[in-house]
Amino acid sequence: MGKIWARIKKDKWAYLFLLPSFIFFGTFFLFPVVWSIFLSFMDYQVWGSSFVGLDNYREILSDRIFWISLRNNFFYALGVVPLWLGKALIISALIFPFRKSIQTFFKAVFYMPHVTSAVIISMIWLWIYNPPFGLLNYILSLFGRPGVAWLGNTKTALPAIIAQTVVMGGGSSIVLISAAMNGIPTHLYEAAELDGASKLVTWFRITLPLLRPTILYLVVMGTISSFQVFTQVYTMTKGGPQFATTTIVYLIFEKAFQNFRFGPASAMAVVLFAIVFCFAIIQFKWLGEEIEY
């Protein structure tokens, strides 16, 4: 014990420098995470809480809406992630042959929506999707198509939110993929050119395989962030119509802050944590692999 104390004393500056950050990290992050797990086994009431074992988990697992929210969230992730990635891969490939300054210009254009709050983006799309006067139905009418209540219809509401996310997103993926593409040695491309390979073949045979770690990273991070979608749902549909756009985080929000059922809401948060954790493990396991040129 004395030995450890002597080391701690010797390193006192390190602890002193770490302390301010750790106080906030511990109080407002670590402690809440642990508390959240406790809450999921409790019946929380202002006047006193009681331990209820797995009751909260039983409750949410037999809750039809919880399963709907899981299904919606998987559907959302399956829609958003591949489309984001496809968009980013195509645009990165298109800007690659240009000068640095032109590349930067386009990266900036596609990144721009990222600095705008999701609330604002959602408000704009509420306007674009608006049934009588929105831009989208106007454009459809030019082709003689009838208008659609995009967000008021159980069939189109979730795809509409996915489409909105895809159109506005993908900017940071473009930046990352471009950076990875610039890291690929040029002699590989020169060799391919000498062999008479077309641009498309070169992209599929050289660029795509070498981008694998970046793509895996983007898939995992994209999936994790898809499972945290909230703002679009809150602003555009409030989870409706008939739970067609209710996602996990939206349901947690509703359960906790509108129904004040903190126990079951915490159990849902723990399930969300578990899902995200699984994806994070995948990333840790496979991302370690380095590419050798």
Next chain:
Amino acid sequence: MVKGKVTIGKVLIFILLLVLGLAAILPLYWMVATAIQHPTLTMQFPPEWIPSNPTLNNFRSFFTRPHVWNWTLNSIVVATSVTVLQVFLAALAGYTFAKKRFFGDQFLFWLYVGSMMVPDQVTLIPLYLLMSKLGFLDSYKGLILPGLAGPFGVFLMKQHMSTLPSELLDAARIDGCGEWGIFQRVVLPLSKPGIAVLAIFTFVGQWNAFIWPLIVTSSSAMRTLPVGLALLQEEVPMQFALLMAGATYAAIPMVIVFLSFQRYFLEGVTVGALKG
């Protein structure tokens, strides 16, 4: 691959990219176009792509709504305080992890990195209960404090400060510089690019933050701009000219920040591989 040679193919790709780029920012353009349009003209077919008779009246009516100035002030206060404090805390901790060996260093750093995998939503309910016990609900303290807790800044600063040459710090130590002096006079000035990246991302992130400010505030005067706007949308769902004026007003500061510090944004994405 030959760069810089102009061919027909490249010109066509350039035009295609311009079209795609325009499509990507079309929604933002439509926001501004609606914001300067006469409210009655937004409710007619066909819509005007370019408002024939632009007006600033929508902005005027937006500013006459209750508490708009409070929302603006709250957003500025919260984003600025979190940024300044977060940069200070993260720089100090990041420097310690990057350049100092001490008992428990690996475990503590692992704790920070591991926490980056925890979705923020997991802490929402306990944080709310904690803030309620502390009496910080609906206050600046409640808005600001959780923003200082995230592990990401420490990780980013550690990554950046690991690249500083240790010889320089040793030289300063030999010259009789104290530990605080080394941090303040050697480490901080050398870390400006990393600090700029962290500061900009923190500021934008806080300015646009939604779910926590929505939960922790309850009075209209304590809302931040995004929360205020979302609630205004609920109140007057069909007044799109007014709503778009408010949206434009809240978006413009971030667009200016982005255009002025574009380099740091693109750099920050690559360095920290940020989410989003």
